[in-house]
Amino acid sequence: xxxxVVRLQEMLQLIxxxxxxxxxDEARIAQELEPTCLSTLVQxxxxxxxARARDKDVTLQADVPSDLSWVLGSPKRLHQLLVNLxxxxxxxxxxxxLVTLTLAEEDDRVRVDVTDTGTGIPASYLPHIFEDYxxxxxxxxxxxxxxxxxxxxxxVEAHGGKIWVESPYRPDQTGSRFTFCLPKxxxxxxxxxxx
Numbered sequence: 605x606x607x608x609v610v611r612l613q614e615m616l617q618l619i620x621x622x623x624x625x626x627x628x629d630e631a632r633i634a635q636e637l638e639p640t641c642l643s644t645l646v647q648x649x650x651x652x653x654x655a656r657a658r659d660k661d662v663t664l665q666a667d668v669p670s671d672l673s674w675v676l677g678s679p680k681r682l683h684q685l686l687v688n689l690x691x692x693x694x695x696x697x698x699x700x701x702l703v704t705l706t707l708a709e710e711d712d713r714v715r716v717d718v719t720d721t722g723t724g725i726p727a728s729y730l731p732h733i734f735e736d737y738x739x740x741x742x743x744x745x746x747x748x749x750x751x752x753x754x755x756x757x758x759x760v761e762a763h764g765g766k767i768w769v770e771s772p773y774r775p776d777q778t779g780s781r782f783t784f785c786l787p788k789x790x791x792x793x794x795x796x797x798x799x
Contacts, residue, residue, distance in 0.1 A: 633759070642707055664690070691752065753782075765786040
């Protein structure tokens with residue numbers, strides 16, 4: 605029964621992944637855009653993913669400035685984007701490893717990095733990592749449809765941003781760093797209001 609429950613949960617996740625992809629239309633997402641505070645949005649995402657990290661004995665850290673500039677975004681889609689990237693990092697990081705979420709400002713954009721201490725991605729796979737249904741071949745079976753990163757790419761591009769991966773992201777370390785940048789919203793935010 606326990607195995608059946610696990611398989612049913614995996615099947616449900618696959619169905620949800622397919623449904624998500626079918627709804628990722630740029631015109632639809634454009635209607636959802638509003639000035640959004642990523643610092644506020646990150647808190648529930650980290651809380652949501654903390655249990656998954658604990659279950660795998662992976663440390664999850666977040667470095668989020670409280671005075672970060674706002675972006676023009678869909679809170680629902682950005683939540684989904686962050687969950688996908690953190691889930692990916694946790695999924696491919698071994699017991700005792702570390703996944704870090706870092707937000708920072710760069711000129712006219714906000715940069716988000718998700719780094720992990722996993723085994724990394726072979727260089728031959730890097731050009732394909734954001735393609736639909738692409739999965740890195742590994743010795744151990746890890747469930748999924750290969751849609752998490754392609755979904756992340758679609759969301760970022762619908763927001764006018766860019767996403768990329770570096771693996772390894774430091775010469776002396778294993779692991780991967782997924783980075784996306786979003787344009788800052790052209791608003792002034794004071795006392796919680798935006799113009």
